[in-house]
Amino acid sequence: MTENIEPKRSLDFVRGIITEDIESGKWDSRVHTRFPPEPNGYLHIGHAKSINLNFSLAQEFSGKCNLRFDDTNPVKEEDEYVNSIIEDVKWLGWDIDDSIFYASDYFQQMYDYAIELIKAGKAYVCDLGSEETRKYRGSLTAPGQNSPYRNRTVDENLELFEKMKNGEFADGSKTLKAKIDMAHPNINMRDPVMYRILHASHHRSGDKWCIYPMYDWAHGLEDSLEGITHSICTLEFENHRPLYDWFIDQLNIHHPQQIEFARLNMTYTVMSKRKLLKLVQDKLVNGWDDPRMPTISGMRRRGYSSEAILDFCKTIGVAKTESTIDFALLEHCVRNDLNKKANRVMGVIDPLKVVIENYPEDQVDWLDAINNPEDAEAGSRKVPFTRELYIERGDFMEEPPKKFFRLAPGREVRLRYGYFVTCTDVVKNEKGEVIELICSYDPETRGGNAPDGRRVKATMHWVSASESVLAEIRLYNNLFNTENPDKVEEGQDFTANLNSDSLEVRINCFLEPACKEIEPGQTVQFERLGYFCCDKDSTAEELVFNRTATLKDTWAKINKK
RNA sequence: UGGGGAAUAGUGUAAUGGUAGCACAAGUGUCUCUGGAUCACUUAGUCGGGGUUCGAGUCCCUGUUCCCCAGCCA
DSSP: OOOSSSSSOOOOOOHHHHHHHHHHHHGGGOOOOOOOOOOSOOBBBBHHHHHHHHHHHHTTOOOEHHHHEEEEEEOTHHHHHHHHHHHHHHTTTTTTTOOEEEEEGGGHHHHHHHHHHTTTOOEEOOOOOOOHHHHHHHSSSOOOOOOOTTOOHHHHHHHHHHHHHHTOTTTTSSSEOOOOTTSSSSSGGGOEEEEEEOOBBBBTTSSSSSEEEEEHHHHHHHHHHOOOSEEEGGGGGGGGGGHHHHHHHHHHHOEEEEEOOOOOTTTTTOHHHHHHHHHHTTTTTSSSOTSSSHHHHHHHHHHHHHHHHHHHHHHHHHSSOOOOOOOOHHHHOOOOOHHHOEEEEEESSEEEEETTTTTOOOOOOEEEEEOTTTTTOOOOEEEEEEEEEEEEEGOOOOOOOTTOOOOOOTOEEETSSSSSEEEEEEEEESOOOEEEEEEEEGGTTTSSSOOTOOOOEEEEEEEEESSOEEEEEEEEEBBBBBHHHTOOOOOOOOOGBBBTSSEEEEEEEEOOOOGOOOTTTTTOOOETTTEEEOOOOOOOOOEEEEEEEEOOOHHEEEEHO
């Protein structure tokens, strides 16, 4: 047996608790977690943190993890959302075929539990409206008052509750409340509502129910019913834990342990479903899967890999401190993954025509190009070299500053996998703008090396003008101008910080012919520019690419100074 | 002014009474047919004040700051 010299990985506090529970034999050392989204919106990167945490935990401790839809509010929930959530969780890499559950499947059981509480004198039907309920609740510093309906008899409560269930009362006219303590310092314990009347059609149970359980009543029961051992949730539910504990203790049923961690915040974006929904509904973005959105589907469309997202989630860790992660860290994880996996191709986004004056007019020379220098398995391809080419406009300067190494009048550079070329003349239009470059090439440098050993300072990407494919390229920048979009002037909301340049569409871009083979969803690197993902909007006539991320750009940094 | 939480480089995250480490960011250099990647290096931290201890980020006391809670939302 070989000694495992791998340094002991430090455990985060969640894993620390679980490890202790396993050692102490709690729940027979079982680990069963769950991810419980409400199907009222699309999943975002913050959910990915939770998904990866919960499913990783199950994986690491040989346990299970359920995907459970918390569908207790029919007025907000839709099938579109459950479908997207299933798709996203699967895409993230988790096998959930046998572990999809719905809170709505437990409605009858919850109803029976409620009757149990009523019979025990621990719950009552209350006729107070929402406005009155709020008044009776008191305030943060002042105790509440008992509802005048608090002392109804068990029989009366039973009868009324059944009538509520049977739809005999109007929405909002009655609720079932837990009888706890109206003076409790924790407001959640001041006779919380367990059921409200909602004559709404549910995406799964249809019109069977017209009373629906409140989250605080339902959630702990769902976990309990599924035999969950560790209910991992975000910090804001810490205040609710005493209530879940109370319900479960009254009912004397399986008692999972809730552990709270800090939700993910990230710079230059928003992470609330309400705000994301507003962006979608107000058409400030093009749907939930707009590549600028922090949604899983948006990131997928943008070209982020699930592996990069998993790596990101591992890197940020899990703790109770509230934090805001630098978006640059996510980008780092994306680049890190794509660098190893994405094939390289050449494409020109801002074309400047180049004529190689000493190159034969109808000649096409197919040159060898390596697909991925980071992966020998990726092989090679051919790229066509012709008399007329396109280079990136930014790769030429008529009056280059000291640190600009690229093409300039009289200067020689290498065209990647091609030849050394020298700029011999500059053609301008009547406005004085450069519209074409005349260059000469050195036939001896075919493939990119000079037999005489002479060197150049720059290697540039290029595309043949005649042997190329046309593309539309969408360049994405931060959706918001500020690190914290929620920081706004009085009277404004987060949309005031929207970045008007978050999307730049470039048409008439030229790509090398090999790009014809790229399928929607595939991410490649356009050399020297960045990673780009082929979009589903691509047609036979025109490919569409989304910029996933730029490459790190030292020149841009120098240029900024 | 009630209750519940949290404070470690710019941003995150470790160190469970014993050398404050890692990643990202920033910077410098190396290398390069991608100004990418790689490699090497640098900058930079325990919220304040007391105490216990040979020794405190860690334990005790005290103060400060920040977050969450008054939906028939989750």
